[in-house]
Amino acid sequence: MAALSELRSSRSGPPAVNPPHETGGGPDDALVRAAQQGDRSAFGLLYARYSRMVHGILLARVPFSDVDDLVHDVFLQALPHLASLREVSRFPGWLASIARNCATDFHRRVKPNDEFDEESASAQDEKPALSTRHSSHSSAEAHAVLDAIRSLPDAYREPLILRLVEGMTGPEIAARTGLTHGSVRVNLHRGMLQLREILGRKASPPTGGVL
């Protein structure tokens, strides 16, 4: 009922028809409350709205072939703990933290003593999973670009992956991750500058390059 009241109070006038990313925190807060009360469909809606964000955060850290399973793990981990989330408006950041922790756990589990080997992960796991639309050359380019993004600082690689891979706009990234528009905008911009620099360096050898 609390969730219902929240919706009621947020709809005092005719509803503004906005894309999900522009609807602000209200509707998501209400969904989180409903999910906290055991509403599975509300949790399903939260999954629909946040799975791309979780996917992007994981893709920034773990091999592509493991990301889908880990996205499920993140939501299944979040589900039983959701009731303990006191401030529902913190759900986006809370979920993002679970995703980051899940990626950390993955590395502990998979290679307890070694550093994550991005290249071998790309070579062994990711290439077969890509569609046949891309030639092997462009697939290699895609992996090179992904690796370049993953080499960026955390603050830059997440928004860049959410923007370039998951197709989210800056406002969507801000809404989904709980960050401010300003932070996302600056991180996207600076991350893109660094990415261009890295890809430019790779492109500069005489053998040709990524871009």
Place this chain on the structure above:
Amino acid sequence: MTTNQTDPEKEKMMNENYLWDASGVPDPEIQRLESLLADFHHAGRPLVLPAEMPSAPGKFRGLLLQMPWLPRLAAAAAILLALGITLFFSLRPMHAPDSGPAWDVANLQGAPQIGTKVIAADQTQAKLRVGQTITTNGDSRASLSQADLGEIRIEPNSRVRLVQTDPNRKRIQLDVGTIHAAIWAPPGTFVVDTPSAVAIDLGCTYTLQIAPDGSGTIRTTLGWVGFHLNGRDSFIPAGAMCSTRPKIGPGTPYFEDVSESFRDALFIFDVTEQSTDAGSKQLNTILSQARPRDGLTLWHLLSRTTGLERAQVYARFATLVPPPPGVTRSGILDLDQSMLDLWWNSLGLGDISVWRFWEQSASPQPSPNSQQLLQKKQSLLKQAP
């Protein structure tokens, strides 16, 4: 993470609208990166929840096992007792059962009526029962609510009848007027009958308007809605709208930010017979002006076109939204349902398995979906002399 207003880097950044929200002049380098990385994006795999809600991995379990046996026994007994008490209090009825299936009605403005009785402004106990009708005149508004369903606000000049209040299916009939629905019930529970389509809530808030001639419009604010009539389905996600017309049924949905010419072309296309010159002209306009976001519209057009037109729609759609792995051109041209579903899910607008579940639950026997119906119609037309 703040920046100085005079920072020249920020000034440059402000021109990078395409990187920010994909608006403005597309940056070819970013577009190339998007295209290269498209295969890595989230494919919209549906979430499979366990049959029972998992409990939090408790630290207490490990703690319990580490205890000596006597305290362990005592702790286990205490936990069982607490569980028993909790169950007792949670399962006992909190309120006397309702005298019948009825929804709460509130007067929001003016003098709305249930049947011929006016709902007073200060009336707190007004109820709407199955079979009863609530009407609002030009300056009255009312709301309907039920704790496990949600709230429906009824705007002026509307007529709504309560049709069904089963635990798994709540149904109203909107003859004319406007309702705003904010629904909590599980997807597929709340259904609105209108003269030209049935609106099925898939977890959302939306506005539904029905004109005196039976035509209507739906605008979704959150989640998505299914519009359905005689095997013709339209899915309307947040930010999109869709019209419906008597005898034709749901039109093709589109995002509200499309251009006027796109909207006009779609309107004419929806009411024009298939494979005519007039329809083809409108289709060309739609396809040429479609943006990646308009994959919503193009996906629906796949099953509303035939032959060459469907191939045209496929080509444009595939350019704007590359088909996910497992989706082939021939499969789509044959309206393979699983491939259409995969492609829909890749749009990120809603998990279509929710709709398929509703389709199965709505009829005791599996009903053919719109694509299969269209295929049947086509084969019948071919056989016709």
